[in-house]
Amino acid sequence: MALLSNDEQRQVSEAVSRVELKTDAELVTVLAARSDDYAYVPLIWAGVVALLVPGVLSYISGWFSANQLLLAQLATFIVAALIMRLPSITTQLIPESVRHWRASSLARRQFLEQNLHRTAGETGVLIFVSEAERYVEILVDRGISRHLDDAVWEAIVDVFTQQVRDGETLKGFLSCIESCGELLATHVPVTQTRNELPNRLVVLE
Numbered sequence: 001m002a003l004l005s006n007d008e009q010r011q012v013s014e015a016v017s018r019v020e021l022k023t024d025a026e027l028v029t030v031l032a033a034r035s036d037d038y039a040y041v042p043l044i045w046a047g048v049v050a051l052l053v054p055g056v057l058s059y060i061s062g063w064f065s066a067n068q069l070l071l072a073q074l075a076t077f078i079v080a081a082l083i084m085r086l087p088s089i090t091t092q093l094i095p096e097s098v099r100h101w102r103a104s105s106l107a108r109r110q111f112l113e114q115n116l117h118r119t120a121g122e123t124g125v126l127i128f129v130s131e132a133e134r135y136v137e138i139l140v141d142r143g144i145s146r147h148l149d150d151a152v153w154e155a156i157v158d159v160f161t162q163q164v165r166d167g168e169t170l171k172g173f174l175s176c177i178e179s180c181g182e183l184l185a186t187h188v189p190v191t192q193t194r195n196e197l198p199n200r201l202v203v204l205e
Contacts, residue, residue, distance in 0.1 A: 028127070046077050
C-alpha cells in the first residue's frame with residue numbers, strides 16, 4: 001500500500017495553509033496506513049480452520065490416528081496462520097464494524113496527540129484517513145461544533161471515503177480540505193493571524 005509521496009504531502013500542507021488564512025480553525029490532517037496490525041485475527045481464524053478441517057476429514061474418512069490428527073491440526077494451523085497474515089487477506093477476515101471501531105479509536109487518539117484539544121478558542125479540526133480500513137472521519141472541537149453541527153461533515157466524509165476506496169486519496173484530501181474551508185470561512189471566519197499547529201500531513205506508516 002503506497003501512501004502519499006513527498007510532493008503529494010506538500011500539496012495537502014499547502015491546501016491547509018490556504019484554508020487557515022480565512023478561518024480561526026486549526027486544521028490537522030492525518031493519514032494512517034492502517035489502524036491496527038490485527039495480529040490476533042490470523043491466529044483466531046487459523047485455530048478455527050486447524051480444529052475443523054482435519055477433524056472433519058478424520059471423522060468422514062477415518063484417515064488419521066490420534067497422533068496423526070494432532071500433527072495434521074498443527075500443520076494446518078501453521079500454514080493457515082502464515083497465509084492469513086497477508087495484509088490483503090487479513091483485512092477481509094475482519095468485520096467492517098471492527099475495522100471502523102479501530103480506525104475511529106485511532107482518530108480520537110490522534111486528536112489528542114496532535115494537541116487539537118488545546119487550541120485557543122477550541123477550534124481544532126482533524127481530517128483523518130486510514131487507508132487499509134477505507135475509513136475517513138472529521139473530528140472538531142467545541143469551538144467549531146458550536147457553529148456547525150456534526151451532520152454537516154457527513155456528506156464531505158462520504159465523498160472522501162469513496163475517493164479513498166477508488167485509490168484517489170490525494171484528490172480526496174484536497175477536495176475535503178477545500179469543502180471544510182468553505183464552511184469554516186463562513187461560520188468561523190478569521191479574526192486574528194496565528195498558526196498554532198503544523199500544517200504538514202501527519203503520516204502513520
